Amino acid sequence: MLPNVIAGIIWLGISAYAIFGGADFGGGIWDLFAGGPEKGRRPRALIERAIGPVWEANHVWLIFVLVYLWTAFPEPFVSIATTLWIPLTLAALGIIFRGSGFAFRKWADTVGRQRWYGAWFAGASALTPFFLGTVVGGVASARVPLGNAEGDVFGSWLNPTSLLGGVMAVVACAYLAAVLLTREAVLDQETDLAEYFRLRGLIAGAAAGVVAIAGIFVLRWDAPSLYEGLLSTRGIVLIIGSAAGGVASLWLLWNRRFLAARPTAALATVAVLWGWGAAQYPWVLEDAASIEDFAASDPVLTAMIIAFAAAAVLVVPSLVWLFRLTQTRSLVEGDIRADSTEALMIKNQTPREKA
Amino acid sequence: MAISLGFHIILAALGIGFPLITLIAHWRGLRTGDNHYLELARRWAKTMAVLFAVGAVSGTILSFEMGMLWPGLMGPYGDVIGLPFTLEGVSFFLEAIFIGIYLYGWKRMSARLHFLSLFPIVLAGIAGSFFILTVNSWMNSPAGFEIVNGEVVNVDPWAAMFNDATAVQYTHMLLAAYMVSGFLVAGVYAWGWLKGRRDRHHKLGFIIAFSVAAVAAPIQILVGDTAARRLIDAQPAKFAAMELVTEGGSNAPFTIGGILVDGEVVGAIEIPGLGSLLGTRSFDGELPGLDDIPPDEIPPVNIVHISFQVMVAIGTGLLLLSAWFAIRWWRKKSLPESRWFWRLAAVSGAAAVVAMEAGWITTEVGRQPWIVWQQVRTADAVTNADGLIWSLILITVVYVGLATASVLALKRISRGFASGQDVATPYGPPVPEATGD
Numbered sequence: 001m002l003p004n005v006i007a008g009i010i011w012l013g014i015s016a017y018a019i020f021g022g023a024d025f026g027g028g029i030w031d032l033f034a035g036g037p038e039k040g041r042r043p044r045a046l047i048e049r050a051i052g053p054v055w056e057a058n059h060v061w062l063i064f065v066l067v068y069l070w071t072a073f074p075e076p077f078v079s080i081a082t083t084l085w086i087p088l089t090l091a092a093l094g095i096i097f098r099g100s101g102f103a104f105r106k107w108a109d110t111v112g113r114q115r116w117y118g119a120w121f122a123g124a125s126a127l128t129p130f131f132l133g134t135v136v137g138g139v140a141s142a143r144v145p146l147g148n149a150e151g152d153v154f155g156s157w158l159n160p161t162s163l164l165g166g167v168m169a170v171v172a173c174a175y176l177a178a179v180l181l182t183r184e185a186v187l188d189q190e191t192d193l194a195e196y197f198r199l200r201g202l203i204a205g206a207a208a209g210v211v212a213i214a215g216i217f218v219l220r221w222d223a224p225s226l227y228e229g230l231l232s233t234r235g236i237v238l239i240i241g242s243a244a245g246g247v248a249s250l251w252l253l254w255n256r257r258f259l260a261a262r263p264t265a266a267l268a269t270v271a272v273l274w275g276w277g278a279a280q281y282p283w284v285l286e287d288a289a290s291i292e293d294f295a296a297s298d299p300v301l302t303a304m305i306i307a308f309a310a311a312a313v314l315v316v317p318s319l320v321w322l323f324r325l326t327q328t329r330s331l332v333e334g335d336i337r338a339d340s341t342e343a344l345m346i347k348n349q350t351p352r353e354k355a
Numbered sequence: 356m357a358i359s360l361g362f363h364i365i366l367a368a369l370g371i372g373f374p375l376i377t378l379i380a381h382w383r384g385l386r387t388g389d390n391h392y393l394e395l396a397r398r399w400a401k402t403m404a405v406l407f408a409v410g411a412v413s414g415t416i417l418s419f420e421m422g423m424l425w426p427g428l429m430g431p432y433g434d435v436i437g438l439p440f441t442l443e444g445v446s447f448f449l450e451a452i453f454i455g456i457y458l459y460g461w462k463r464m465s466a467r468l469h470f471l472s473l474f475p476i477v478l479a480g481i482a483g484s485f486f487i488l489t490v491n492s493w494m495n496s497p498a499g500f501e502i503v504n505g506e507v508v509n510v511d512p513w514a515a516m517f518n519d520a521t522a523v524q525y526t527h528m529l530l531a532a533y534m535v536s537g538f539l540v541a542g543v544y545a546w547g548w549l550k551g552r553r554d555r556h557h558k559l560g561f562i563i564a565f566s567v568a569a570v571a572a573p574i575q576i577l578v579g580d581t582a583a584r585r586l587i588d589a590q591p592a593k594f595a596a597m598e599l600v601t602e603g604g605s606n607a608p609f610t611i612g613g614i615l616v617d618g619e620v621v622g623a624i625e626i627p628g629l630g631s632l633l634g635t636r637s638f639d640g641e642l643p644g645l646d647d648i649p650p651d652e653i654p655p656v657n658i659v660h661i662s663f664q665v666m667v668a669i670g671t672g673l674l675l676l677s678a679w680f681a682i683r684w685w686r687k688k689s690l691p692e693s694r695w696f697w698r699l700a701a702v703s704g705a706a707a708v709v710a711m712e713a714g715w716i717t718t719e720v721g722r723q724p725w726i727v728w729q730q731v732r733t734a735d736a737v738t739n740a741d742g743l744i745w746s747l748i749l750i751t752v753v754y755v756g757l758a759t760a761s762v763l764a765l766k767r768i769s770r771g772f773a774s775g776q777d778v779a780t781p782y783g784p785p786v787p788e789a790t791g792d
Contacts, residue, residue, distance in 0.1 A: 059415045060448045066418045067444055070429050071437020078426035078433070082738050085423045089746040092419045096753050099412040103405070104760050148426040149738055296434030296510065303438050303512045311445040318452045318475070325459040341393065341466045348390045 002302070003295035006072040007284070009308055010065055011277050015270045017061035019176065022169075022269065024058050026177025027051045028098060028125020029170065030200065031118065037111055044118070046193055047177075048106075050184040059095060071304060072296050075146060076284040080135070083144045083151030087131040087162075094128030097121070126170055133169030137162030140276060141223035142286035160222040164215045171211055172269050175204040179249065179265040183258040198253060205250045205265075212242070212272065225287055229279035238278055242271030361712055362754055363417060366410035368711060370450065371484050371529065372536020373403040374476040376564050381470055383563070395560050397461065398772050399540070404454050405768065409761050411451065416750065423746070427736030428726055431507050435500050436493055438512035439486035446483030450476055484532065488525045489516040494727050495718065496520035496589060502730075519589065523582045524718075530575040531711045534673065537568025539704030543769075546701045549694070558690065565700065568707070569677035576674055579667070584634055590728060591643030592652055593721035596659035598630055599623065603644025607631045612664065614657045654723040662713040662720070669710035676703060 027047040034040030034047075070077040081088060101120030134157040138144055141161035144151050156162075178201030185193035216239075219227045229235055245268030252261040282291050295301065336342045377399040384392030418440075421429055453475040460469040493499075499515025500507050544561035586594040595603070599610040601620060607630040613623020631640040645653060676699050683691045691697075726733040 059411060060444060060451065063415055063418050063447075064441075064444050066421075067437060067440040070421065070433040071441060072434070074430050074433025074437075078430040081419070081421075081423045081429075082426050085738070085746060088419055088423060089749065092416045093749065093753055095415050096412050096757060099408065100757055100760055103408060104764055148430070296437070297508070300434045300437065300510050300512050304441060307438065307441045307445065311448070315445065315448050315452070318449060318456070322452050322455045322459070325456060325463055336462045337464065339465045339467075340462050341460070341464075341469045342462045344385075344466050345390050345393055348388050348393075 002298055002305075003072070003291045006068065006295065006301050006304060007277075007291050009305070010068045010072070011274065013061055013065040013068060015273055017058070017065060018172070018269055018273055019266045021058040021061055022129065022173040023176045023180045024051050025098075025125045025129045026173035026175070027181070028102075028122050029174045030177055030181070030197070032122035032126055033200075037115060042190070042193060043196060046181060046185055046188065046190065048102075049188070050181055059099075068304065072301060073284050073289070073291075073294050074296065076289045076294050078148065079144055079146050079150065079285060079289070080139060082147075082149035083153070083156050084135050084138050085149075086153060087134045087138075087157045091128050091131040091135070094124040094131065097124035098128060125173075129169040129173050130166040131157075133165035133167070134158075134162035135165070136169075136276065137165030140165070140226050140280060140286055141219075142225055142288065144285050144288065146285060146288045160218050161226075164211070164218045168208070168211050168215060168272070171204055171208045172272070175201060175208050176265055176269060178204055179253060179258070179261050182253070182256075183262065186258055194256075194258065198256065198258075201253050201261075202250065205246065205253065208268075209243075209246055209250075212246075223286075226276075226279050229281065230275065232278065234278040234281075235275055238271050238275035242268050242275060245269075245271055360417065361715070362758060363410065363413045364711065364715060365535070365708055366406055366413060367484060367487070368532035368535040369403070369406050369539070370410055371480040371532035372534075372567070373399060373406070373540070374450075374473065374480050375533065376536065376540060376567050377403065378473045378477055379567070380559075380563050381473060383559075385466070385470060389559075391555050391559050394556065395563070400454070400457055402765065402768065404458060405761070405764060407451065407454055409757065411447075413754070413757070414447065420750075424738055425726070425736050426738050428731060432500075432727065432731070435507065435510050435512065435515045436490045439489045439516050443483045443486035446479045446486065450479035450483060453479065481529065484528060485525055486516075488528050489518070489521050491718070492520035492524040493518050495524070495722060497727050497730050520585070523578065523585055526578045527575070527582050527714075530571045530578060531707075531714065533571040534568045534575060535704070535707045535711050537564045537566070537571065538673065538700075538707040540564035541568060542701050542704030545697050545703075549697050549701060561700075562690070565677075565680060568673070568703070569680055572670070572674045572677040576670060579670065580633075587634055587643060590722070592645075592648045592654060593659065593718070594634075595643050595645045595648060596654050596656045596721055597663040597717060598634070598642070599656065599660045600630060600642050600644040601646065603642055603647045605631055605639045605641050607634070607642040607644070609633060610660075614661070652724060654721050659717055659721045662716040666710045666713040666717060669706050669713070673703060673707060673710070676700065 027050060031040070031044055031047050034043045066077075069080075097120045101117045101122075101124060105114050105117035105121060137159065138151075138156040138161075141159060143156040143159065143162075178197045181197040182194045182201060185191070185197060216227075216230070219230065230239070245264045245266075249261045249264035249268060252258075252264060280286055283289065284291050284294055336346075377396050380392045380399065381396035384390070384396060453472055456464075456472045457469070457476065460472055464472070493515050496518045497515075498518035499511040499513070501509045541561050541564035544557045544564065547557045548561065583594070583597065586597070594600070599613060599615065599620060600607050601615070601618070606628050608625040608627045609629035609632075610620060611624040611626070613620045613625075615621075628638045631638050631642055634640060634642050645656065676696075679691060679696060680700075683689065722728055724732050724734065726736045
């Protein structure tokens with residue numbers, strides 16, 4: 001029982017990373033395709049405004065997943081990390097380049113340097129989810145055996161299922177970001193940018209659909225064991241859920257219902273992930289390590305659930321508070337709350353300047 | 356891994372110390388109605404956000420590396436030490452969120468709530484570092500599990516966290532973080548002072564940061580002494596290497612400097628009996644020597660001894676510098692005038708960083724050949740994957756780049772501050788587009 005609960009929590013973490021981190025990466029992908037400095041200036045500015053506040057904090061979800069995985073399933077975690085070290089290293093490098101490129105672009109003095117850092121940021125934004133996707137593909141297609149670097153260092157991530165995972169991840173990120181950015185553009189009263197991202201969202205969404213359908217055939221051929229799991233009742237339910245979410249969000253996007261398109265796009269993404277989870281259940285490492293047999297002992301798992309509950313109680317309200325603060329757009333630049341610190345500072349200043 | 360950690364530890368220290376000095380500045384600002392304090396708090400918070408963002412990236416990399424490099428540690432023991440990592444993740448997330456809230460709060464929250472939003476940052480920094488440190492103290496003093504037939508069983512993650520080394524090691528680290536942050540920030544203002552920037556802004560910035568470090572310095576010496584003496588029984592090999600005790604027993608000398616060549620101490624000043632006196636508070640006290648340790652369990656003695664002494668020497672120097680500041684302030688209520696004070700203060704931050712790194716090297720290398728003391732040898736914990744050296748080289752190169760770029764970014768920001776321009780930071784609200792410079 002406990003191991004399943006923890007596996008569920010890990011999947012929640014993966015889902016959160018896919019949605020929030022995915023939209024983040026996707027922003028970078030659209031930055032990559034935004035064209036030259038002049039043409040791409042406004043879309044880039046919108047992307048920067050939209051992902052600025054949360055920025056690298058989204059990687060916390062990834063850290064969360066890694067930590068929960070190694071605590072609850074130490075042996076499988078080590079097997080994944082040692083066999084798939086190449087894509088993992090590349091993803092780690094991608095995260096470094098992405099974060100630093102994004103930050104340093106802001107402070108770059110010349111357009112040339114801005115472009116250089118911008119290229120780091122945007123390129124890494126596309127490559128990082130791709131490599132993480134290949135890792136998923138390697139695990140799902142039973143290419144990670146148990147043990148210290150026992151798997152094929154290249155074959156474990158250079159294979160059809162990994163390629164599918166990588167492409168799927170990139171397309172999904174791009175789609176999520178486009179959906180997010182349409183609404184952001186409307187809030188900023190930049191209708192033409194909303195149209196710009198609507199078009200891109202429709203293209204990415206359609207592409208995601210095509211990749212997902214093609215993916216089913218890839219899995220049938222390359223990952224038969226996973227494919228079998230996917231055809232179970234829960235697998236089918238989730239496939240239908242994902243398809244429904246995808247179609248609904250495309251329809252909403254088409255009709256410019258940008259806010260409503262957000263949850264449905266998220267649903268489509270999450271359903272794909274849970275479909276993978278359902279297909280792979282009860283294995284942590286497909287065909288090599290089961291959730292029950294390779295979980296840590298009960299006291300550890302209990303402690304982890306307590307930690308998770310504490311985190312939920314502390315983190316969720318604070319996060320909501322932060323999002324509300326960042327989303328208050330009625331406060332234009334220069335608008336200051338009467339009892340705020342800034343107002344206090346202005347008050348402090350006045351008597352001396354009058355004197 | 357060592358490079359990633361050595362880099363991350365500096366950011367971590369700043370993530371603990373910076374919030375505290377920001378809090379003090381903000382509090383003084385509210386108390387006195389002096390905008391200089393509040394302006395300092397605002398700038399420090401922005402700098403903190405930049406450092407925190409870099410720390411987030413390097414922290415993510417570390418969690419990748421844990422599994423990729425140390426399967427022999429994370430496989431059998433991942434569940435024993437996983438809990439503190441989990442809790443650290445929570446603290447880290449909270450710290451990031453509240454830095455964002457604080458940065459956004461200048462104009463958008465009541466002044467009172469805005470000030471209060473600093474407390475979670477300070478507390479989350481303290482808590483997060485505590486959790487991570489429990490993992491390190493566990494590696495020195497493993498607890499919370501049993502080994503039956505080669506299998507790790509009966510895991511108690513709470514007992515693993517609160518092991519025998521935790522209390523003293525954590526206090527030592529926390530104070531180190533306050534010293535590093537205080538001296539580094541004060542060093543920036545001292546540098547400005549030397550260059551003739553002696554306005555109220557620089558004066559207050561220096562005083563707040565330096566005071567935090569100066570208060571921590573004397574306590575640190577006492578805690579450090581306790582930490583070292585604890586090792587006599589807990590980790591004799593580390594102790595013997597740190598103090599370069601070649602022959603154990605009573606009336607052991609205290610060795611300053613020197614290296615070990617073929618089992619002989621060369622180039623050292625030895626003060627007879629002082630080693631025993633310092634270690635056990637008695638000339639007759641028995642100290643463990645390298646001759647008591649099985650040859651295959653002796654750490655690289657010279658590295659441990661030299662780093663330990665570097666740490667102690669710098670710590671003592673910083674204590675004297677703090678005393679200079681304190682005495683002057685106590686007698687004349689003013690800052691020292693001697694240029695030498697300001698020169699030393701300007702480099703005190705770098706010195707504190709060196710001391711912290713040296714201390715970290717002491718505890719890590721001093722534990723060798725074990726990664727988990729008397730449980731797992733480092734050689735058995737490392738990955739079997741070939742070619743991983745490339746991953747290490749690549750990540751190292753990137754870290755060098757990241758460090759350089761961080762410094763450049765900080766310089767850029769400080770130039771922005773100096774010219775009175777608002778500066779955009781991660782987690783913070785957007786600023787109107789700068790009109791070129």
